[in-house]
Structure formats: structure tokens, C-alpha cells
Amino acid sequence: MIFSLSASSFHLAKICFLSIVLTCVNVLTSAATTLAELQAQNELLQVRSKVNFLSLCVVISVMMIFFIWGLRVRHRQGMMLLERKNRALQRTNRLVEEARDEAERLSKKKTVYTQNLAHEIRTPLNQMYGFVQLLADESMPLDDEQRREVIQGIHEGCEQLTRVVHEIDAVAAKLDKMDSLMKVESVLK
Secondary structure, eight states: OOOOOOHHHHHHHHHHHHHHHHHHHHHHHHHHHHHHHHHHHHHHHHHHHHHHHHHHHHHHHHHHHHHHHHHHHHHHHHHHHHHHHHHHHHHHHHHHHHHHHHHHHHHHHHHHHHHHHHHHHHHHHHHHHHHHHHHHOTTSOOOHHHHHHHHHHHHHHHHHHHHHHHHHHHHHHHHHHHHHHHHHHHHHO
16 A cells, blocks of 8 residues: 555645754754864864964073073173183282292392301401411410501401491391381282
């Protein structure tokens, strides 16, 4: 038996079918719209993610630039400090070299002075020693004139020794004065 439908049933079936088709079309349209919105949101999220990543890269780059700049500034400051200390050390070395040269020069002068001083003391002592030997030697008779000459020689030798001792005292006083001045200069520096 063939399914027979009346015109009103057919019409109702047709309306139901069209209603189902419209519902399906609406659902598919709604799904397509939702899918398009989701794709748009996904693309927006991807763009935001890229922007955030680029922003993070920029921030890290700026931080690295400031860090490197800070290192360069500290390095420059350290180099300037080292240069100042190096110059101060060079000045100190020059002063030490000058002081050493001066000490060597004074040491040579002292040696020459000591040798001259020994000669200046030895000469009158030898003279007096010879005169005293003449006076003490009984085998050698001396008249009064000769005896006076010998005593005069001893007296002149004593005067020479006294002058040398006074010169030594004067030099010692000058050295003390120079030493005091050097101490004052070192305090003032």
C-alpha cells in the first residue's frame, strides 16, 4: 500500500520539513558565525600574543641596554680611579727616586767630608805627637828656644783641633736645623 496523504497533511509535513530545514540552516549559520567569531578571537589572541612577546623583547632589550650602559659607566669610573692612583703612584715613585738620589748625593758628600775631617784631625795630632816625642826624648837635648818652638807647635796643633771640633759642631747644628725643616715640610705636605 502506498502511503497516501491528504493535501492538508502533506502541507503540514512540508511545513515541518521546512521548519526543520530552517532550524538546521539557523543552527549551521549560528555555528558558522560562532566559528568565524572564534577564528577572529583566535587571530586576535595570536596578534596579542605576538605583541606581548615583542613588548617583552623590547623591555628586556631596554633593560640590557641600561645594564650594559651601567657597566660601561662603572668601568669608566674604575678606569679613571685607576688612572688617578697610577698618576699618584708615579708621583710618589718620582719623589722616592729624587729622595734616593739626594740621599746618595748627601752620602757621597758625607764620605768626602768624613775623609777631609779625618785628615784635618790627623794632621795636627801627628804634629803634636811628633813634638811630644821630641820633648819626651831625653837623648835629644833642646835649648829653651827650641823647647818654645816645640811647645808653640803643640799649641798650634791644639788650636787647629779646636777649630775642627767647632766646625763639626757647626755642621751638626746645620744638620739638626735641616732635619727639623725636613720634618716640618713633610708635615705640611
